[in-house]
Amino acid sequence: xxxxxxxxxxxxxxxxxxxxxxxxxxxxxxxxxxxxxxxxxxxxxxxxxxxxxxxxxxxxxxxxxxxxxxxxxxxxxxxxxxxxxxxxxxxxxxxxxxxxxxxxxxxxxxxxxxxxxxxxxxxxxxxxxxxxxxxxxxxxxxxxxxxxxxxxxxxxxxxxxxxxxxxxxxxxxxxxxxxxxxxxxxxxxxxxxxxxxxxxxxxxxxxxxxxxxxxxxxxxxxxxxxxxxxxx
Amino acid sequence: xxxxxxxxxxxxxxxxxxxxxxxxxxxxxxxxxxxxxxxxxxxxxxxxxxxxxxxxxxxxxxxxxxxxxxxxxxxxxxxxxxxxxxxxxxxxxxxxxxxxxxxxxxxxxxxxxxxxxxxxxxxxxxxxxxxxxxxxxxxxxxxxxxxxxxxxxxxxxxxxxxxxxxxxxxxxxxxxxxxxxxxxxxxxxxxxxxxxxxxxxxxxxxxxxxxxxxxxxxxxxxxxxxxxxxxxxxxxxxxxxxxxxxxxxxxxxxxxxxxxxxxxxxxxxxxxxxxxxxxxxxxxxxxxxxxxxxxxxxxxxxxxxxxxxxxxxxxxxxxxxxxxxxxxxxxxxxxxxxxxxxxxxxxxxxxxxxxxxxxxxxxxxxxxxxxxxxxxxxxxxxxxxxxxxxxxxxxxxxxxxxxxxxxxxxxxxxxxxxxxxxxxxxxxxxxxxxxxxxxxxxxxxxxxxxxxxxxxxxxxxxxxxxxxxxxxxxxxxxxxxxxxxxxxxxxxxxxxxxxxxxxxxxxxxxxxxxxxxxxxxxxxxxxxxxxxxxxxxxxxxxxxxxxxxxxxxxxxxxxxxxxxxxx
Numbered sequence: 032x033x034x035x036x037x038x039x040x041x042x043x044x045x046x047x048x049x050x051x052x053x054x055x056x057x058x059x060x061x062x063x064x065x066x067x068x069x070x071x072x073x074x075x076x077x078x079x080x081x082x083x084x085x086x087x088x089x090x091x092x093x094x095x096x097x098x099x100x101x102x103x104x105x106x107x108x109x110x111x112x113x114x115x116x117x118x119x120x121x122x123x124x125x126x127x128x129x130x131x132x133x134x135x136x137x138x139x140x141x142x143x144x145x146x147x148x149x150x151x152x153x154x155x156x157x158x159x160x161x162x163x164x165x166x167x168x169x170x171x172x173x174x175x176x177x178x179x180x181x182x183x184x185x186x187x188x189x190x191x192x193x194x195x196x197x198x199x200x201x202x203x204x205x206x207x208x209x210x211x212x213x214x215x216x217x218x219x220x221x222x223x224x225x226x227x228x229x230x231x232x233x234x235x236x237x238x239x240x241x242x243x244x245x246x247x248x249x250x251x252x253x254x255x256x257x258x259x260x261x262x263x
Numbered sequence: 264x265x266x267x268x269x270x271x272x273x274x275x276x277x278x279x280x281x282x283x284x285x286x287x288x289x290x291x292x293x294x295x296x297x298x299x300x301x302x303x304x305x306x307x308x309x310x311x312x313x314x315x316x317x318x319x320x321x322x323x324x325x326x327x328x329x330x331x332x333x334x335x336x337x338x339x340x341x342x343x344x345x346x347x348x349x350x351x352x353x354x355x356x357x358x359x360x361x362x363x364x365x366x367x368x369x370x371x372x373x374x375x376x377x378x379x380x381x382x383x384x385x386x387x388x389x390x391x392x393x394x395x396x397x398x399x400x401x402x403x404x405x406x407x408x409x410x411x412x413x414x415x416x417x418x419x420x421x422x423x424x425x426x427x428x429x430x431x432x433x434x435x436x437x438x439x440x441x442x443x444x445x446x447x448x449x450x451x452x453x454x455x456x457x458x459x460x461x462x463x464x465x466x467x468x469x470x471x472x473x474x475x476x477x478x479x480x481x482x483x484x485x486x487x488x489x490x491x492x493x494x495x496x497x498x499x500x501x502x503x504x505x506x507x508x509x510x511x512x513x514x515x516x517x518x519x520x521x522x523x524x525x526x527x528x529x530x531x532x533x534x535x536x537x538x539x540x541x542x543x544x545x546x547x548x549x550x551x552x553x554x555x556x557x558x559x560x561x562x563x564x565x566x567x568x569x570x571x572x573x574x575x576x577x578x579x580x581x582x583x584x585x586x587x588x589x590x591x592x593x594x595x596x597x598x599x600x601x602x603x604x605x606x607x608x609x610x611x612x613x614x615x616x617x618x619x620x621x622x623x624x625x626x627x628x629x630x631x632x633x634x635x636x637x638x639x640x641x642x643x644x645x646x647x648x649x650x651x652x653x654x655x656x657x658x659x660x661x662x663x664x665x666x667x668x669x670x671x672x673x674x675x676x677x678x679x680x681x682x683x684x685x686x687x688x689x690x691x692x693x694x695x696x697x698x699x700x701x702x703x704x705x706x707x708x709x710x711x712x713x714x715x716x717x718x719x720x721x722x723x724x725x726x727x728x729x730x731x732x733x734x735x736x737x738x739x740x741x742x743x744x745x746x747x748x749x750x751x752x753x754x755x756x757x758x759x760x761x762x763x764x765x766x767x768x769x770x771x772x773x774x775x776x777x778x779x780x781x782x783x784x785x786x787x788x789x790x791x792x793x794x795x796x797x798x799x800x801x802x803x804x805x806x807x808x809x810x811x812x813x814x815x816x817x818x819x820x821x822x823x824x825x826x827x828x829x830x
Contacts (some may be wrong), residue, residue: 042551043268043519051547054711057352060330118704119716121356122363124336124756145452171753177726179731182754190335191351193706211810212705216355220331234360242360 053206055214060226063260065217071208075100080115080215085257090245092117092236098199105205113177115194115215120237123190123219124182189234194219225260232256270296270517273539273554275524275569278374279807280794281560282502283417285510285518286295287477287818288558294824297507298522298541298554300561301349301370304377304503310493311343316655319343336394340376343492347377352707357716363606364563364717372505374522374562375761376501376807380414380492381467381621382648383423384804385414387480389432389632392801394526396640397631400693403799404771405781407434410459419744421500422478425466433463433627433804439471442484444824447651447683448624454743458694458735460629462649465622468500486619488643490656504603521545525712527557527573527582527790528830534577536790539631542710556821556830560814562639563795564593564699567766568715570792571701571775583784588777590700592693592765593719599755600729601647602736603684604747605663609651610681617652624649625684626739628803640727645689645803653680663748673780683745687732690722690803691757693765719757729754762806764798782817789830 048170059069067081082096093116099109104226152159171179179186199210218236220229232253239249271293274281285297289785316323325342337348349368358364369375385777389396391410392401412435420439427435441464444452453634455462469490472482484498497504510516522545528538528551538553567590581589628644631637639643657675659682664674731750731799740747755765772778773785782797784790793814795806824830 041494043550052711054707055355055709057709120358120360120674120701122360123357124363124759134806166518172751173726175726177730178751178754180721180756181599181759182363182756184361184718187363189360190363191355193355193357193704195705218332218335218352222326222328222331222336238359 041082044065047244052209052211053213055216059218059220060229062223063229064227065215070118071206074103075208076103080113082115082155082257083261085254085261087240087247087250087254088116090240090247091242092250094157094194094257098196098204100204100206102205108203110199110203110204113199114197117192117194117236119191120189120191120241121191122182123188156178166248188233189219189230192237227256232260268553269538270294270552270554272296272556272558272821273298273552274302274558274560275373275539276370276374276559276561276564276565277502277507277514278560278582278793278794279376279379279502280810281374282376282506282510283811284558284793284818285516286506287517287815288684288822289510289513289676291818291822292515293822295510295515295517296525296554297510297518298539298552299370299372299374299518299520300544300565301372301374301520301521302544303372303520304347304493306493306495306503309346310495312487312490312492312495314343336758337367338365339367339491339761341492343489344378347371347493354714355706355708356714357704357706359716359718362718362720363756364719365756366717366763367758367761368562368565371519373501373503373507377503379807380805381469381490381499381624381702382805383418383421383425383436383466383468383808385434385436385476385644386410386498386802387432387434388810390753390800390802390804392644395691395803399642401770401775402800403771404776410816413815414516414808417808417811417815419475421468421485421505422474422481423466423468423469423472423808424464426464428461428463428627430461430463430627430631436466442467442469442471442620442622443651444624445652447609447681448649450606450609450745451624451649451651451683451685451739451743454741454745454823455463455626455739457742459737460739462624462626464649465625465648467622469621477509478505480508486616488619488621490621495629500826506581514601514668518743522714523549523710524561524569525549525572525710526569528660529573529575529577529582529754530621531576531789534575534787536787542712544710547710556791556825558794558818558821559790559792563746563763563766563798564715566792566794566796567699568701568713570767571687571699571715578786583786583790585786586774586777588768590766591695591698592692592768592799593648593697593699593717593763594765594798595719595727595757595771596760596762596801596803597689597691597721597725597757598686599752599761600689600732601684601752601783602687602740602747602750603659603663603682603734604740604745605659605678606651606683606743608744609680609740611677612680614653614680618654623651630728638731641724641731642692643690643724643728645687645728645732647685647732647739648688649683649685653685654682658682683740683743685736685740686752687729687736688760688803688805689725689728689732690801691720692722693768693798693800696723699766717758721754721757725754728824762795762801764801764806767796768790768799769797770799781820782813783824788824791817791821 082094452462626647
């Protein structure tokens with residue numbers, strides 16, 4: 032079997048002098064909390080970001096809240112008033128979550144979206160192996176009677192939000208890396224109702240702010256919804 | 264640490280194209296360094312192809328939420344193959360709202376050849392000269408006759424099973440015997456013929472007869488049907504089974520896994536490439552390595568991303584991109600449209616191992632071949648990938664059969680042997696406005712490397728094609744005697760078919776293309792791009808066979824130019 036040279040030794044030159052940085056971290060929404068983990072020299076560091084307020088700043092969504100890091104050596108440390116500015120998005124692909132009408136300040140359950148998402152998870156992928164053995168999605172047609180494209184236009188939803196975090200102090204948080212410019216990748220894969228509501232709001236927000244023409248009044252409505260939810 | 268070592272050639276990526284380039288260049292005496300972004304693969308540990316769903320937790324679906332939270336875009340990844348794919352959480356990219364792109368990636372030694380679909384079709388001059396045929400877009404700078412000898416060599420080397428079908432727009436090649444059709448597939452073939460369409464055995468890169476002498480370590484397919492989880496007998500072509508071992512055997516290949524290329528380093532005086540800067544995926548140490556020639560085979564969009572990230576004084580818009588064409592003309596095929604149902608005459612029969620044969624029937628393109636077949640509403644065409652028979656998981660049970668309890672089980676058992684389905688694989692027009700760029704808001708990956716932003720949408724041409732495909736698939740199923748249960752569907756989001764192509768296209772004019780007719784950059788003579796990025800148009804055939812043939816041809820040219828001191 033093939034053998035790989037793990038280290039060609041002196042055949043490549045190692046560059047020195049670069050301070051190691053933490054470039055990006057990844058979390059998922061659980062309720063309103065962003066939970067995630069990153070590794071430093073093989074050691075796992077769990078983190079959470081709990082937004083407490085939302086605002087629009089120069090046409091961009093900014094969440095402010097507490098960043099907590101659970102260091103294997105130093106235990107839990109946190110910083111308040113960390114700002115996370117949403118800079119970009121990634122559209123999700125799959126069954127769209129049902130975009131529900133939110134009732135003020137409450138999180139209504141929705142069996143429709145959960146069961147559809149579950150069905151999508153169970154559906155085998157369309158592959159070149161024995162294609163067609165999987166039943167097709169329910170047809171949806173456009174105004175000219177042509178099939179629509181999955182997860183686009185009205186079926187679209189935000190899959191990931193990318194935030195720039197305000198500079199973090201590595202000593203305070205106990206992380207042995209440069210934290211001066213960390214990007215937070217927030218994956219919207221809700222498994223609870225509050226996270227589902229937040230995904231709906233974030234999807235509306237990205238439509239309003241990140242698709243060419245900015246619709247500030249639509250975005251402000253969503254910011255108000257977020258702040259209502261963050262109050263609880 | 265300083266290094267004066269200069270490799271003859273540095274290849275980025277160890278998938279179909281990178282593996283072929285490594286084999287070809289080492290055979291020609293080149294001292295080659297191959298950088299692979301992902302980890303090495305150990306088949307004994309990593310291939311789980313003979314595991315049954317009931318042997319693992321969650322019956323092979325994986326822990327609840329893992330896919331949505333970790334590998335949401337790696338659609339074909341399963342519990343058994345998830346380690347072949349990237350974690351989306353570490354490898355982000357961006358899109359505009361409402362316009363998603365599904366980017367399936369495999370960072371591992373062997374790349375996507377570890378789990379590819381293996382369908383191996385040639386393109387014809389109907390594809391290479393499509394613009395001359397219908398007036399849209401641009402022709403390729405090569406013709407079928409130029410590539411045909413390389414197709415021959417590739418097919419003989421990788422081993423392709425299939426029939427010679429005599430279709431001018433789907434040229435025949437050098438084949439091992441085809442895999443037999445199931446009963447349902449025979450019925451479907453007859454139905455297609457009733458409607459005036461051909462239906463042929465799929466041509467797949469799998470060994471169906473005794474391996475040839477150079478196919479060391481490979482054996483005939485034993486029809487287990489779990490090809491996507493890794494093939495331990497190496498019946499299916501993959502880099503780790505075929506090309507890389509031969510390259511390694513020359514003693515001239517250095518393979519370095521876990522090496523994520525940040526950018527290509529250029530000479531300040533000449534603007535030519537002199538090496539690459541890369542990061543160790545595990546230690547995060549940064550390295551530079553020198554080479555006389557660079558071959559980019561990192562996959563369509565990763566290669567383009569590396570070029571866009573290789574900005575310098577000579578190349579302020581990315582390497583070899585003074586034309587602004589780098590990143591343009593992104594395409595994918597689309598699927599998701601077709602029909603499914605069951606054959607009443609096959610219901611209730613004894614089940615057979617029919618999904619051990621990991622292939623089916625293909626209905627080749629039948630639209631816009633000539634004046635007689637011209638469609639009034641769209642250009643180009645599509646084919647249907649079809650299958651019929653029993654499968655491990657009775658997928659039809661969920662939506663084709665209703666009810667519950669004992670009666671439901673009875674119905675599932677009855678129709679388990681009867682399902683049939685067909686789904687489209689369709690061409691997408693190459694358009695300037697479908698493109699990738701470095702994300703303008705500065706999003707980076709886990710290693711701090713700027714990521715791509717995708718801009719891609721279907722046009723009316725694809726939508727009209729989808730409508731026609733939905734209608735035609737139902738017509739064929741009915742002609743075959745099937746009960747049609749569902750027709751239509753939704754067009755797949757761009758990227759889902761994993762045939763992303765273009766963005767560094769070939770051409771004769773440096774103002775409208777990035778590469779010349781030999782996959783060499785117009786502006787940087789010692790850089791070649793040999794993966795799907797070079798495609799001028801998509802056709803509707805699976806692209807890997809063409810990528811392999813183009814790589815072979817490019818490496819032959821590269822070696823000649825190298826000897827002549829032209830690089």
